[in-house]
Amino acid sequence: MSESVLRLENVTMQFGGLVALNDVSFEIKKQEILGLIGPNGAGKTTVFNVITGVYQVTKGDIKFLGKSLKGQKRYKITYGGIARTFQNIRLWGEMTALENVITATDTHKKSGLLSGLFGLPISRKEEKRDKARAQEILDFIGIGEYADRLAKNLPYGVQRRLEIARALGTNPKLLLLDEPAAGFNPAEKVELAKTIRKIRDAGYTVLLIEHDMSLVMGVSDRVVVIDFGQKIADDLPAKVQNDKRVVEAYLGVPDDAS
């Protein structure tokens, strides 16, 4: 545990008068699973959106592998090595599962439209290579058998997993998972936890937003808690669970204490 992959430095994100993130700083180290939790509306997804360039930070800076992400185009950030999943599934429904993943692997292709038009060898070669890679990723995530089915017809749980597979297709150094277990039953959550660890063990770094406490506490190496846009804790899971401010944020402050 040494090298820092991503570092948020005093990030503030304002929408008009609303302060969604207020002076938030934390870092993610290489091959770490960092859990990001907080009550509804605390600003978790906003963190994802500023990292992936959907929003530009109002103040502060985000450094990925030492370089600032400020002003970078969204697809360039993905090209640089950050990929995400979506809280509300946003697959390309009318493409097959395999095509969903191949489209993500296209990020690193050299061939484009014209080499495809003229059927250049490089286009054919890359196509073959990436098709194999996409199938490998599907197998790795455990949904290889669904490769030829349209994404919109897949069972809900498979769709959630396909979101992860698609993000892995871009060959990221940092994987952002936005509530991957939403709507899962307990057995599926256990499976997912295994998958997330497997992803980490394969060399990826993971930032995980999740509501399910047992999953987050079980799988994360470290947990960051935010509430009303502010970081209130950043520690090992066991310590965070007993942190007074975290308990207050989730359960409220007793009447007689205030």
Next chain:
Amino acid sequence: MFNLRDFGASIWERSDRKMRVLIALSAIAVAAMLPFLGGTFLNTPVADYGSVLVFPVAIFAIMALGLNIVIGKSGLLDLGYVAFFAIGAYTMGLLGTKTSLNTWEILPIGIAMAMFAGLILGVPALRLRGDYLAIITLGFGEIVRITALNLNAIGGANGIIGIPTPPTIFGLEYTFDNHRLYFWTFLIIILLTIWMIRRLSVRRGGRAWESIRQDEDAAELMGVPTFKYKIWAFVLGASVGGAAGVLYASKTLFISPDNFTLQVSILILACVIFGGMGNIWGVILGAVILGYLPDRIRFLSDARLLVFGIVLVLMMNLRPDGILPRKKREKALPAKDSK
């Protein structure tokens, strides 16, 4: 219910290479035979059958194929597609009457002009989406027409007359009423366009367009350079429209701003939607039907457009995805999962 698209697709998928070549060749042969069917029930009562096949049918088919790249493949609503058609036609008209260049030499110039216009329009317009893009393109189509109308250097409201026919090739003379020759020439252009679109639709480019059409934000966040691919779709669509314009001008020998009204854009859009957005065979079929039908039912005289409208309304209610909807590539599940 009988599904024409799946029926066709299953025949195609079950055939081997030899069979496919045979199917393709016989389809081309049938299309090439169309001009000889003038004596049958296909005959159009008032307009000359041969000339209806060239314009509107063949020209509509080329334009619908081009617009399909923009709307069907990448999901960009372009309501000013006629602008590229006009730019191609005016390139042919100007260069054909003022210089000694012939149609085949002007064709690439016209295509390049239309592509350039697509780029000029695309760079600012494609930063917007959906409705906004539709309005901008709508405006662009009108700007091009009104510019042509008011610019006396290119004929103003009178347009350009005396545009030359294509030069004689292989001893085949393009006289004004040699409709068959024009039809076969345009058929070759259609086949080339189909080839281009089919090649572009596979692999990276096709997937990029498909992902943009389905969810542009997700595409961008998965590393698809969406802006670049949208520009490409626009420019390639424009190139086909420009080619159609050059050919049109070289066939009618007379163009004026009246040929390039908003109605043309809407009609081509109707061809694409009626036939089946995103499916090249569908949009060709749509263009053939919508180009041909008004002339076929001309015996209804004044009620003709009413019937045409009713057909459109009925079709859109019964088959909202068009006659031949977009291909769904799902394969059957392997047996082990089927229980």
